[in-house]
Amino acid sequence: MLFRERTDVGKAKELFLDEIKSMDRTEQLPATSSIGRVLSTSILAPRNVPHYRRSAMDGFAVRSVDLIGASPTNPVMLQVSDEVMESTCAPVNTGDYVPDEADAVLMMEDTISIGDMIEIRAQVHPGKNVGEIGEDVRKKEIIFNKGHFLRPCDVAVLASLGINDVKVYAKPVVAIVPTGNDLLPLPGDDVLPPGKTLDINSLMIGEYVKKWGGIARYCEIVPENKQLIEEAIKTNLDADMIVVSGGTSVGDKDYVPGIVEKLGKKLVHGVGLSPGKPTALGVADNVPILCMPGYPAAGLVALFAFGKPALRKAGNIPDIPDTKVKATLSGKIMSREGYLSYARVILEGDVAHPLMTAGAGILSSIAKSDGFVIIPENVEGYEEGNKVDVVLIE
Structure with missing residues (x-):
């Protein structure tokens, strides 16, 4: 698989995020239904808490x-x-x-x-x-600033102040476009015809989109046809973001990056990400487009690396750091120099057992693992006994 150029992950992410404009759509919600949403205005306390001694x-x-x-x-x-x-x-x-x-x-x-x-x-x-009166909260004090991500404890504070409704940013809509002649829609039959696979990527992408604060728009499977793929992307340019699954490599029928370039601007095709090298990033009509590999494990890594931060920026959602734990490697992990590598591991107490460092199409290896050890581009793997950070899989 040859690419004319390969962009490092940090640079690719910077180029992609620079093209994304945060949404300004808002909606009014009951405070009790606003957990996990982002305030579009600051909130002032309407009264003192406590309002009596x-x-x-x-x-x-x-x-x-x-x-x-x-x-x-x-x-x-x-x-x-x-x-x-x-x-x-x-x-x-x-x-x-x-x-x-x-x-x-x-x-x-x-x-x-x-x-x-x-x-x-x-x-x-x-x-x-x-x-004393107002010891907890003073009347007209700023309780939460615009852009605050509401947690259950925050909603309890709102209730204590008698605030029943809040104004929040609307959730970003992410259109999911699966491509491939080999794909069949879910649910599948017990026995699949030879050469056919189920479209599990759309399900995986959609569930993460919802988990990260967006709304998933599922599209029908598109065959490997230039005109049909182009039409599917154009039809979904009313979304806040598009994720295309498959058709991103350099084969004769990998049309997606070229179509994105025709419709708008192709920023990157080929990144220093392992797995996930065939990822392409672009924008059309101000809509960011993530073109992720069809292999599930590679696609998931691309989704984590680019889809998550893009969705959060589009939706005004504060960046929440990954959950990490320290562990000791029970075996050696190899990586490719020049690539940001995601190695899958199983945790057993404070020990990390390498599960698989290759196999971009094997999604079950991710389901069996507890997290990733992310190896920088300038490091040639880690030795047995090394202390590492394990990024837990959400």
């Missing part, structure tokens, strides 16, 4: 001046009452309203009940165990 402890609301000098050897006696005044106190639980006349809360542990009186063996300073 509240107790931080179970105990008694008191005037601190009445407890001056209290100690185990010099206890102070107060009357338990519904009101707080000189020489009286009021019972409160955590979160209860603290009467205006009280300036502190005495912990239950520092008292002994004697009938309707309490014996106090500790003094408190003003403000002790009292949550």
